[in-house]
Amino acid sequence: MSEPEELHLKVTADRSGSGPATWGQQAIWxxxxxxxxxxxxxxxxxxFPLDAGYPRAAVLDAVTHAARLHESLRTRLRPDEAGGLVQTLDASGRLPVALRECAREETGRVGDELLAELASRAFDCAGHWPIRVGLVEADGLVHHYVMALSHTAADGGGLRRLARDILMLVQGESPERLRELYPATQPLDEAAYQNSDRGRRRDAASRRYWRTKLGDGPRGLFPPRGERSPDALFPNAVLHSPALLRAVDHVAATRRVSGSSVLLAAAAQQVSRISGAPEPLLQVVVNNRFLPGMAQTITTLAQEGLFHLRSVDRDFGDLVRRVHAGALGAYRYASYDKRLLDQDIERLRSELPDLADHSCVFNDTREPGLFRPAAPDRAAVPLARAREHTTLSWPVEFPPRRNLSFAMDVVDTPGAVELAMTADSSLLPRADMEAFLRGFEESIVEDALATGCG
Known part of the structure; x- marks a missing residue:
């Protein structure tokens, strides 16, 4: 492998400006x-790999066009004197690109290492653009592309859309065609809407919904199971399930609901089963790309909705249908000014002896209609046997998080769905975390088998 090399890609665009940060930018900041x-x-x-291989100039042109198309990539953030946050869109600047050269068979491994390196450093969002790019070359062509972004510039949905656009540009699609195919609201325009009368009404309605749920929802979902020191680390468990990849899609199609509803139903069921609470309450991360003009926006839009289920059906099919209907309300009220919501919650604490327990967080990060990693090239096994390939690992521990019982991410990986769960072990010991994850998988797979998935 060659010595590390870096260049700074000059980008010039038409628009610049400044204004207040969006709700998403402020919340992540x-x-x-x-x-x-x-x-x-x-x-x-x-x-991702670029198996065909492309000249460096073609890939750099694609990155340049993407930075012109998507203003979040040219946006810096800085606090103002009043304690708020200002976004500044630059018309021109430089974007760092790391270069590596290696043998063709090593490009995937070197790409993974470069990605980890770029993602491991904090961003100076006030002084620099919130993106780093890396290219891995072999035999004079780029065979692997990586990029890391500050979360203030993009969430998971934005990142996937940006990756799609980069790939299409590399393959020869024009920026004009992408703008036509995927019209997107830019962050400055989004902030202008949020500060309009209509935007403030949306914010007020969402915060009112939260206050109502926090006032009448269940208290104390997970009673303490042991003492916890303030600096105790939170274990992270990852269930890797090839069976879930097929089962979720099958149950969603059979029950005529979204895959996210199937997963949320399984999460609510396990909260009730493990905690004994009859009314699960979960913070659900909502990508908010169903809002007008936001379907293709590359910025940070996702916020939490509050989902409250009054009872848990014994029959999983009935539960899925009820969750699907009830989740729509939570999704509708998941776009708001989080600083104002935090103030609302503090005022509510002073008025009530306690608030509903909203310490359980669920995040379905997948968008299979937009992106799903290619499955390994191996023969599919019957669903009834697929669980034999399920693995559970404990890869890391995280610093404690205030007011968190658990946080679960659902992730599409090549040939499988992964459930990544981080929990306060004084509320959810490791044995309960494992029971939660395995019960989650079992509910969905058993329903898929019962409804004809072979």
Missing amino acids: DAVSVLGDDAPRYNVSIG
């Missing part, structure tokens, strides 16, 4: 600003 050395954990990143 606030979350990251208290993490200190742990801030890179919030970066978002992606890498």
